[in-house]
């Protein structure tokens with residue numbers, strides 16, 4: 465018992481801000497639900513499944529996102545599955561020492577009323593309809609159950625999707641409606657580099673800009689995937705036009721000194737994901753100095769997350785180990801977790817509480 469107590473005290477010290485709920489499914493759960501629901505995953509064994517959903521070599525962001533097509537059907541339009549994976553994520557996070565995390569997803573891509581081919585999409589009036597709103601409800605249910613059972617704190621960020629700006633208004637409305645029930649922010653995700661790499665107008669539309677600026681006025685926290693596979697200009701745009709407080713990845717901001725200095729000066733928080741940065745091809749293996757190392761050297765406001773562990777197959781420890789190989793030290797990790805707590809989208813009082821906890825856990829004086 466004593467051991468467990470110390471273990472518990474010792475391990476609850478990580479804060480993870482950039483985690484896709486639909487990219488954090490257990491392989492075993494994907495397998496089990498596929499069997500139960502008669503979904504063809506395109507493989508015959510659990511080991512084969514693991515093989516096809518894990519990206520092991522640097523690739524492109526588009527390739528990195530492909531496995532989602534394999535396992536998303538497991539949760540799409542299934543309220544019980546959504547509740548379950550949210551609950552399981554709390555258990556998995558607690559096991560690896562996370563005290564607080566923010567899970568993000570597109571409520572539309574998890575629904576069966578949007579984003580599906582015409583022959584599969586369900587009308588919102590249909591009995592079988594699982595609307596984006598229902599998706600949010602079920603995920604929050606699962607997280608609440610998990611929080612209680614595993615003594616962890618979890619909140620939600622809702623994602624707009626590149627190329628689907630007609631959903632943006634709806635995403636913001638859900639952020640507002642569920643603000644007091646655990647939704648703490650809005651994001652834009654997807655393939656920022658896609659076919660529209662050089663055309664910012666298409667990449668982030670006027671509609672998205674409008675919605676993010678409205679979010680700011682309504683007191684909804686904002687982050688955006690930018691400067692991952694796309695250029696530094698996307699980071700600049702996210703700061704100026706989407707009015708973000710945090711940037712997902714942001715690696716390519718370091719390609720442009722002016723933009724990178726802006727990030728540093730404004731204290732914009734960078735949600736860094738080490739393995740993901742390589743596996744998406746965003747940071748080539750030949751890069752002399754990884755942008756995350758620059759973040760650390762320049763004392764940038766950054767934290768460490770996994771992005772999509774189903775695909776990367778990593779634990780947080782793996783991510784830290786990778787950074788250790790590049791020269792980061794314990795003090796950087798303590799600082800990163802403190803930064804994460806400070807940049808979390810929690811209301812002030814809860815944020816203070818989390819900050820104190822993280823400071824204590826890392827043995828930092830207040």
Ligand SMILES: [Zn+2]
Nearest residue numbers: 484689712771
């Ligand atoms: Zn991401």
